[in-house]
Structure formats: C-alpha cells, structure tokens
Amino acid sequence: MTDYREILRLYACGISQRSIANSCQCSRNTVSEVISRAKKKGICWSSDSKESDLELQQKLFPEKTVSSPKRKYPDYDYIDQEMKRSGVTLKLLWTEYCEECRMGKELPLMYSQFCYYYQKYSEKKRGTMHIPRKPGEQIEVDWAGKPAYIIDRDTGELIPCYIFVGVLNYSLYAYAEAFLSMNMESWITAHVNMFKYFGGSTKMLIPDNLKTGVERTDWYTPQINRTYHEMSEHYNTAVIPARVSSPKDKPAVEATVGVVSKWITAAIRNEKFFTVEELNKEIDCRLKAFNYNPFQKKEGCRYSVYLEEKPFLQKLPSNPYELAYWKQATVQFNYHISVDKMNYSVPCEYIKQKVEVRLTKSIVEVFYKNMRICSHKRLYGHKGQYSTVEAHMPENHQKYLKWDGTSFIEWAKNIGPSTTITVKSILVNPEKGIFS
Known part of the structure; x- marks a missing residue:
C-alpha cells in the first residue's frame, strides 16, 4: 500500500515531489495525485493525526475502497x-x-x-513449545527404524539385527545395542544393560506403544505389560508410554534414532559381522565417538553434559532385574497347575481358581489376586514332571502318604501279636498274601 502519511509529511516539510517519490518508492504521478487530492479535500499533515494509510486512502481515493463481492470461507x-x-x-x-x-x-x-x-x-x-528438561527426569527408549545385519557363516544369509536406543532426556547421552529379535527377552535385557551403562535410572521411562511395553493401547490409561511393569518397579521408575502417533512425546529418542542410523547403521554398512557380539562391539565403539562428538550450536558434548546429569540419577538396586514371564493357569482337581508342560502343586483350597504364574530361569511363583501362595524350583527335562508339596494336599491325601510299612506294623500291634506276625509276613513277601 502507498505510504500516504509519509508523502503528506514530506510535502509539508518542503521536499520536492521527485525526492518524495524516491523516498517513498512510488511514481511521481502517484505523489502528484495524492498532493492534488489532499489540497482539494483540505487534508494536510499533522503530527497529532492518528489516521492510518487505509483511512487516508478511503478519504483520498474512495473509488479504490469499493468492496469486492465477499467469498465464503470454509470451516x-x-x-x-x-x-x-x-x-x-x-x-x-x-x-x-x-x-x-x-x-x-x-x-x-x-x-x-x-x-x-x-x-x-x-x-x-504446528507451533511448538520448548519444554526445559530436568536432569535425571526421563529416559526415552525405542527401536531404531533400520536394522543392521550379521552374516550366517554356513549359508551367507544376511540376518537382521534390531538396534535398541535409549536416551537421557536432559543430556541426550545415548545407549545402543543390537538384538536378533524385538521380543520381550531382548526388550528387558536392553533396559537392564542400559541402566547399567547410564549408572542409574530416572524417575520416568518413556517407551513407544509397542507390544513388548504396552499390552493395551489407550489414550488415557494404557495397560503396561506385566513383566515391563515389574522391571520398572525394580528400578524405581514410572513407565509413561508416548501417545499413539505422537513422536513429539519423545523427541530426544526420535532425533537420536535418526542420528544413530547415520553414525552407526550407515557407517558400518560395508563391514561384515558374523555374530551379534562382534556387531555390538563395533556399535559400542561408534557410540562412544557419537557421545563424545561436540555439539554444533552449544559448548560441550553429550558426555560432558551427562557428567553433570549423573549425580541426579537414581541409584541402581544391588542386583539387576531377572527376566520373568507371567502366565495364567487354572488349578486342576489334582491341585496342580500345568505350565510349560510341567506340573506344580498349589494349596488344595484353590482348586478350579485362576492364578497368575511368574516364571524365571530358576523359580516358579504362583499368585492369587496379587498374593503369593506358593513357589517351586523350576523343572527342566522330560515333559510331564510333577513338583508336589505335601502341605498342599487335602488332609486325607496326606494321611495316605503316611501309610508305609512302619505304620501298618504299629496298627497291627494295637490289635494283637498274631496280627502283627501276619502283617510282617505280608510286608516281607507280599506276593504270597494272607492265604499262602
């Protein structure tokens, strides 16, 4: 829009029309027309005037302000x-x-x-807001999008290895490790190793809505996987999954995943590895270089900021978390449950009740309504083995177990000497029986 106010001000100061045109970057004809119309309408410059250029245009050139047909704007x-x-x-x-x-x-x-x-x-x-992070507050975790590969020595086949990435939200200090699978065992093992690498845990743990972390996705109350929740309790951290299709809920790990893909996955694309251990050794070497690489827009590097954040991390428990699987089972009439084709006894009062079973490498624990009711040493070997605790049996079944040879002889003594002799002879030679 033409600067009408400035044209009138300069004209009032005695500036020539040519100079006014050069100053306001408009033609001399425009300057001449504005001054001519201002004189006819009695409009002159005043420092107290609050009129805008649009208002002056409506007074000087009313024909230009005729409104065009209005269009309807969509919702x-x-x-x-x-x-x-x-x-x-x-x-x-x-x-x-x-x-x-x-x-x-x-x-x-x-x-x-x-x-x-x-x-x-x-x-x-799409406007974004910068949220300042506190040291020791959050760790964000995810699987990298592109896998690395190892080579099968026998067939030459390329086997994909999936890279787990964890990032401290404040320092952006990163951890990465490759696994052959993205199953629960790999997921939990990655977290245990990550906490050890960081030397502590944070108040919050932000995963994606993947199945190994979240069993049921919900906008407000996602259901955390039982094993994952148990691990978070062991490390005294709270699992708060990111919302579905909301990468801004975990921006640090999303950005780091992309950088890790360049620094590690792409960088080792021409190298050959035959075991996961060899691959992880190379990843660890490149991860160290990544964490020590200086920031571009601020001083220091991820490692130097991590040293500032480390005192704020929560102390790790004395023992690392032992991976445990949870299953459901129903107590059968023989007061046993069947888990992985092995049988474990449960107190007989829980017959036909559904119980939750926690399995580690060495122990089987049984829970009823979050109350631990028994435990067994885990059985291995041929299928169908039984682990039975006598106290779990009904009273009459316990009495049956107590009827051994000594019990029969004691019973016979209470009747008479002849009965005692007969019972002993049966026990010594049961094939002949009473009438032999």
Whole structure:
C-alpha cells in the first residue's frame, strides 16, 4: 500500500515531489495525485493525526475502497478433522465446499486459495513449545527404524539385527545395542544393560506403544505389560508410554534414532559381522565417538553434559532385574497347575481358581489376586514332571502318604501279636498274601 502519511509529511516539510517519490518508492504521478487530492479535500499533515494509510486512502481515493463481492470461507477446523480420515483429500473437501456454496448461493474460494488458507491454518497448529528438561527426569527408549545385519557363516544369509536406543532426556547421552529379535527377552535385557551403562535410572521411562511395553493401547490409561511393569518397579521408575502417533512425546529418542542410523547403521554398512557380539562391539565403539562428538550450536558434548546429569540419577538396586514371564493357569482337581508342560502343586483350597504364574530361569511363583501362595524350583527335562508339596494336599491325601510299612506294623500291634506276625509276613513277601 502507498505510504500516504509519509508523502503528506514530506510535502509539508518542503521536499520536492521527485525526492518524495524516491523516498517513498512510488511514481511521481502517484505523489502528484495524492498532493492534488489532499489540497482539494483540505487534508494536510499533522503530527497529532492518528489516521492510518487505509483511512487516508478511503478519504483520498474512495473509488479504490469499493468492496469486492465477499467469498465464503470454509470451516478449517472441520477440514482439519476430515483430513485425518482415510482417503480424504483437499480436492474432495474443496469440491464438497463448492457444492455447499452453490446451494447457499455464495461465492466459493478458488482451489489454490482454499489450499493456501488451509496451509496457513495448519502452520499455526504446528507451533511448538520448548519444554526445559530436568536432569535425571526421563529416559526415552525405542527401536531404531533400520536394522543392521550379521552374516550366517554356513549359508551367507544376511540376518537382521534390531538396534535398541535409549536416551537421557536432559543430556541426550545415548545407549545402543543390537538384538536378533524385538521380543520381550531382548526388550528387558536392553533396559537392564542400559541402566547399567547410564549408572542409574530416572524417575520416568518413556517407551513407544509397542507390544513388548504396552499390552493395551489407550489414550488415557494404557495397560503396561506385566513383566515391563515389574522391571520398572525394580528400578524405581514410572513407565509413561508416548501417545499413539505422537513422536513429539519423545523427541530426544526420535532425533537420536535418526542420528544413530547415520553414525552407526550407515557407517558400518560395508563391514561384515558374523555374530551379534562382534556387531555390538563395533556399535559400542561408534557410540562412544557419537557421545563424545561436540555439539554444533552449544559448548560441550553429550558426555560432558551427562557428567553433570549423573549425580541426579537414581541409584541402581544391588542386583539387576531377572527376566520373568507371567502366565495364567487354572488349578486342576489334582491341585496342580500345568505350565510349560510341567506340573506344580498349589494349596488344595484353590482348586478350579485362576492364578497368575511368574516364571524365571530358576523359580516358579504362583499368585492369587496379587498374593503369593506358593513357589517351586523350576523343572527342566522330560515333559510331564510333577513338583508336589505335601502341605498342599487335602488332609486325607496326606494321611495316605503316611501309610508305609512302619505304620501298618504299629496298627497291627494295637490289635494283637498274631496280627502283627501276619502283617510282617505280608510286608516281607507280599506276593504270597494272607492265604499262602
């Protein structure tokens, strides 16, 4: 827009029209026309005047301010919600919007303007807020998107290895380790090794909504995997899963995953490894270089900031967490449960009750409504073995076990000497029986 205020001010100061045109970057004809119309309408410059250039334009050139036909603008809140639905495009929404305008006898926006204003709306929604992090507050964890590979010595086949990444939210100090699988055992082992590498744990642990961490995804109350929850209790940390499709909930690990892919996965693409141990040895070497690499926009490196954060980490427990699996079982009429095709006794009062079973490498523990009711040494070997505790049996079953040879002889003595002789002879030679 032409700077009408400045033209009138400079003219009042006695500046020539040529100089005014050069200063205001407009043509001399424009300056001449503004001054001519201002004189006719009795408008002159005043330092007290609060009129804007738009108001001056309406007074000097009323013909330029004739309003053009108004167009109906779409509801961009509605459009934004519709764009989240599968198969919906801006072209489709614009077509529906034009049809709605025609039905209401209103003028729609052209498609280019429709897209332009939606882009401006989206930019406002994408605004981000910097949240300062506290040392020792959070660790963010995830699997890297691209795997590394090891080579099978016999077949030459490439076997994918999945890289676990953990990042301290404050210092951005990172940990990485490769595994042959992304199952529960790998997931828990990675966390145990990560806590050891960091030398402590944090108040919060932020994983993704993957199955090994979260059994049931929910916006407000996701259900944490039982084993994962038990591990978090062991390290005195709270598992707070990131929301579905919300990478900004864990920005540190999302950014580090990309950098790790460049620093490690891409860097070793031409190297050959035959075991996971060899691969992890190389990853550890490159991870150290990554953590010691200086920051580009601030002083220090990840390791130097980690040294500041380390005193704020929570102390690790005396023993690392032992991986445990949880299963459900029903107590059968023989007061045993069957787990991994082995049988373990349970107190007989729990017959036909559903119980939860915790299995480690060495122990089997049975819980009923979160109360531990028994434990056994875990059985290995041929299937179908039984581990039975006498105290778990009904009273009459316990009495049956007590009826051995000594018990029969004691019973016979209470009847008479002849009965005692007969019972002893049966016990010595049971095949002959009473009538032999």
